[in-house]
Amino acid sequence: MIILCSTDEKVLARWQQGLDVSEKYIVCTDQVDLNASINRHQDSLVLLQLNFPDLINADDVAKLVLAQPSIRVIVCADVPDDEQGLALLKAGVYGYCNTWVASAQLGRIIEQVKAGEVWVGRNLILRLINDLSAATQAESPMGHECLKALTQREYEVAKLIGEGNSNKRIANELDITERTVKAHLSTIFRKTDCKDRIQLALLVNQTTSTPISKLGA
Amino acid sequence: MIILCSTDEKVLARWQQGLDVSEKYIVCTDQVDLNASINRHQDSLVLLQLNFPDLINADDVAKLVLAQPSIRVIVCADVPDDEQGLALLKAGVYGYCNTWVASAQLGRIIEQVKAGEVWVGRNLILRLINDLSAATQAESPMGHECLKALTQREYEVAKLIGEGNSNKRIANELDITERTVKAHLSTIFRKTDCKDRIQLALLVNQTTSTPISKLGA
DNA sequence: ACCTATATTGTACCTTGGTACAATAGTTAT
């Protein structure tokens, strides 16, 4: 069973064209309708036009998805937005597409979701891939790798630097003089290509943000 | 036209079951075959079993995709792996799925790709969404409690400290003197209860490790 | 009008961080 949720006649008519002729469907025009339909028909697929009464944003839809785990929701937005789509998918919807998607394509999306897959448009999916690889690339070049090149003692010092401790405190902790801490630090900086203890601290904690000092020139 | 690339009879037989009866296809068993087929049939869809001769990893497939922009490639792996899938999708393939996917599902994937969409399995797509939101959250973590008490300007300084920049560089960036940066920093330290710039940097990046300085006595 | 918060900058002073140029000693590998 497919539950079509929209208050717009034109949208509903268009959606019906995308359904297989053998497909049974219900039309809901408000939240009460929708809840009743969900209760009557478990494991339904819900096609929902965003801005449907009381379901105007991602948070509302997230609540619906949480409250009704048995249904699969495909959200249609009149003006698709990557951020919104990401939020909705994170909230647990099975698809996010344009309200006015071609009928044939809508049919394929429904097939996909009925098969248990999640449908995401080409643009958003490519953005996801690029953004993620960019994000993970930023944290992996130095990351934990170059810390492996450190000796045991240097590693201990680096770890304490990563906790924000001063040389004096590190010296106390490791029971060596402050001078020795400095010696280890100099070696660590050279090995890890860090300019100072702050960059090392961020490195140890695998910070992803890119400092000005490593941008441009 | 669909080009099926595999050296395994069983795989080829299974794939053929997933194709629409009206669908035309070619079978290729080596790289030469494949290149010839691609040249004869522009805009083809290539279904490729990984470990196909000379196309054993993501890099090889990436080269093929770059060299043949007119084709759309769906890669099938006997043992799907998220990292591999991500690499291939980044390289420009239109789909990544299990070699032994159900015939009906393979049909849907092919339909999807023919329509210009990119097909990604549920698990990988959910991982992409979660990883990205986690990564972007880590990128702008400035939501910590005591950072809320900062003024706009102090916040900017704190952010730059979080990137590991020096006072001089921050002064340059914000177009103020180094002295002013120090003034802001003193206020920030007092408000955030930080001893120095390192603790602030770690705070800004929401580090979970507990420094010696905040343990015990 | 007065007070508070904010943003900016100055001088002086002290502390901490980091490097240069050393030395000593233990361990490991070729």
Place this chain on the structure above:
DNA sequence: ATAACTATTGTACCAAGGTACAATATAGGT
């Protein structure tokens, strides 16, 4: 066994970070 790596410490020096004790100016609220 000689070389290379590791751990340790010393003196000296300079750069950077941070505070103390200021002043000036602007904006907003009582």
